[in-house]
Amino acid sequence: MDDSEALLSIGTFARRVGLTPSALRFYDDCGVLRPARVDGVTGYRRYGAGQAARAVRLRQLREAGLPLVDVAVVLDGPEDAAHGVLRAHLERMRRNEAEARALVERLLPEAPEGAGHCRAWARARIGGAELASAVRQVAPAAATGKARERHPVLGHVLLELSAGEARLVATDRYRLAVRVLRPTEFEGGPRCVLIGAEAARGLAEWAVRQRTVELECAGDGAEVRLRSGTDVREVPDGCAAGRGGGAEAAAFPDYRLMLEGLEAGRHRLIVDREALRDAVAGRARVVSLSVSGGGTGGGEDAECGRKERVVSRETASGEAAEVSRETAPGAPAEQTLTVSGGGREPVRLRLIAEGSGLRIAFDPAVLLPALEAGVGPDVLLEITSVERPVVVRSADQGSFTTLVMPVRRSGTED
Numbered sequence: 425m426d427d428s429e430a431l432l433s434i435g436t437f438a439r440r441v442g443l444t445p446s447a448l449r450f451y452d453d454c455g456v457l458r459p460a461r462v463d464g465v466t467g468y469r470r471y472g473a474g475q476a477a478r479a480v481r482l483r484q485l486r487e488a489g490l491p492l493v494d495v496a497v498v499l500d501g502p503e504d505a506a507h508g509v510l511r512a513h514l515e516r517m518r519r520n521e522a523e524a525r526a527l528v529e530r531l532l533p534e535a536p537e538g539a540g541h542c543r544a545w546a547r548a549r550i551g552g553a554e555l556a557s558a559v560r561q562v563a564p565a566a567a568t569g570k571a572r573e574r575h576p577v578l579g580h581v582l583l584e585l586s587a588g589e590a591r592l593v594a595t596d597r598y599r600l601a602v603r604v605l606r607p608t609e610f611e612g613g614p615r616c617v618l619i620g621a622e623a624a625r626g627l628a629e630w631a632v633r634q635r636t637v638e639l640e641c642a643g644d645g646a647e648v649r650l651r652s653g654t655d656v657r658e659v660p661d662g663c664a665a666g667r668g669g670g671a672e673a674a675a676f677p678d679y680r681l682m683l684e685g686l687e688a689g690r691h692r693l694i695v696d697r698e699a700l701r702d703a704v705a706g707r708a709r710v711v712s713l714s715v716s717g718g719g720t721g722g723g724e725d726a727e728c729g730r731k732e733r734v735v736s737r738e739t740a741s742g743e744a745a746e747v748s749r750e751t752a753p754g755a756p757a758e759q760t761l762t763v764s765g766g767g768r769e770p771v772r773l774r775l776i777a778e779g780s781g782l783r784i785a786f787d788p789a790v791l792l793p794a795l796e797a798g799v800g801p802d803v804l805l806e807i808t809s810v811e812r813p814v815v816v817r818s819a820d821q822g823s824f825t826t827l828v829m830p831v832r833r834s835g836t837e838d
Contacts, residue, residue, distance in 0.1 A: 431460055431470035441479035448479075454694055454776050456496055457482055489517065491696045491801040493774045531633060545640040545647075546612025548590045550605050552634030552652065558592050558603040559628035561797040561824055565594040565601035566621035577675045580618035583648065585610070585641055593679050594621065598790050600679060600813070600827040601797065608636075615641035617648050618676065623659050630657050682813075682827065690808055691715070691779035695761055697803035697818070699773050701795040707766020707788045710831055714783040715775070717759040784810045785833040791816075794826040 434445045443451075451457040452469065457479055459469035471479075478499065485495045490513055498506040559581070567578035575597075582593040590605040619627075627650055631637050634652040641648050649658040693715065704711055759777045764770040766788055784807060795803060798818040806815040813827040 431472055434459070434469045434471065437471035437476070437479070441476050441483060443479060443483050451482065453692065453778070454492055456492065456499065456776075488513070489801055492694050492776055493696060493802075496776065545642050546585050546615045547610070548585055548605075548607035548639045549609040550590060550607050550637055550639055552631040552637045554605060555637055555639070555650075556628040556632035557799070558605055558824075559624050559631075561799075561826075562592040562594045562601040562603050563621045563624050563628075564793040564797055565596060565599045565826065567596035568621075571596055577618065578677075580620055580676070581624045582676050582679075583617045583619055583639075583641070584615070585612070585639070586614040586616075590639060592624075593676075595677055595679065597677075598787075598829045599794060600682060600825075601794075602679060602683070602825045604823040606823075607639075612641075617641055619648060619659055627657055627659070683825070691777065691782050691806070693761065693775055693777050693782075693805040693807070694802055695773055695775040695805075697795060697798050697801060700761075700763070700803060701792065703763040703771035703773060704786075704788050704792050704795065707768050709766045709788075710785045710833060711763060711788045711791065712765045712783060712785045712833060714762045714764070715759055715777055715779070715781070716762065779807075782807065783833070784814070784830050786814075786828060787831050791828055794828050797826065798824070 432440070434448055438445045438448055448457065448459075448469065448471075452459055457475070460472040460475065461470040462468070463470075481499065482495060485498055486492075490498070490509075494509045494513065497509050501509075563581055566572075566581060567575060572579035578594075578596055580594070582591075584591040584593070588607070588610045590607055592603045592605070594601050631650060631652075634655075636652065638651040639648075640651060647659070649656055651657075693713075759775055761773045761775045761777075762770050763773065765785070794816045798816070800818045802818070804815075804817050806817075808814075810830055810833075813829055816826045816828050817824055
């Protein structure tokens with residue numbers, strides 16, 4: 425019997441196990457769920473029916489919020505280690521639930537009232553919490569202080585409404601944050617507006633209390649407002665500038681050009697986001713990240729365990745952007761990420777990594793906000809070289825991307 429008859433396309437397999445095709449590609453890249461076959465020409469992945477049980481278990485663990493490092497232990501580790509990981513995660517969930525309940529109880533009585541008027545503007549309907557989360561992720565990348573004085577346009581968040589999407593972008597030249605939102609309703613022509621970062625935060629504080637928000641941009645002026653029922657919030661005068669094709673918005677850096685210029689990362693690091701954030705926090709100077717261990721280094725033994733595979737990269741919308749061949753380890757040993765420098769003792773973290781022999785340095789004041797802006801238990805770092813922008817994103821949220829510039833390592837960083 426032809427083996428291909430028993431294999432499923434990535435779309436069919438995704439529907440069967442309750443995962444998206446983009447999630448399956450990501451789990452392939454991470455090594456936790458490899459396809460049964462990858463076409464060497466097209467890069468198409470095929471899965472066997474027997475892989476469904478593992479895929480469903482993986483989905484359930486991720487839905488429970490388990491970091492990928494711990495997922496690998498539950499799926500493939502010793503039974504006692506798996507039980508220990510699940511018990512520890514259960515305790516974390518109980519603490520987080522209590523904290524979230526207390527926060528919601530404080531916010532619930534503060535739902536505001538107001539009135540607004542109706543006009544035909546470009547409009548996008550978005551979940552209030554989703555919009556607030558996007559602002560929280562993006563706004564920290566806007567310039568402040570002297571950098572904003574030198575380049576006032578960088579003190580703003582760029583809002584784009586185009587092609588059924590809403591995009592929020594901010595950059596201070598050392599980092600770039602982009603979040604793509606997909607409204608449930610969208611109408612009107614394209615808009616491009618700059619909103620002051622502080623004004624954007626103020627709108628987010630209101631939006632988080634609303635179930636849905638209609639984001640409206642005027643077609644004849646630099647006006648932006650948010651509406652929820654009869655309650656309307658407008659950007660204060662002087663805090664918004666530019667619209668579709670306007671000179672102010674046109675002065676904002678071309679973030680698309682920056683993203684398109686990125687090369688595929690030679691190193692991909694997946695680590696517990698909160699653990700990395702805590703390891704970086706409190707370091708006053710340059711912080712160094714180094715990867716050690718594993719079976720991905722050079723040498724004859726390492727080469728024997730390596731194989732060529734096809735990897736597809738995705739755009740922010742989840743579509744395949746390119747197909748490339750990479751040499752990847754068949755069964756890498758456990759690797760360690762060491763965070764050092766900045767006046768604190770080194771901290772060692774477990775991680776899932778592709779590539780070895782890496783050591784890269786960051787300004788903690790730039791890296792830390794990128795980690796804090798993420799969502800979910802894991803963070804993914806894609807590193808091309810120690811001198812090129814590093815992609816930092818939540819491992820499961822392809823709609824949010826941050827670029828962070830590394831710095832030169834000093835001789836005294838440790």
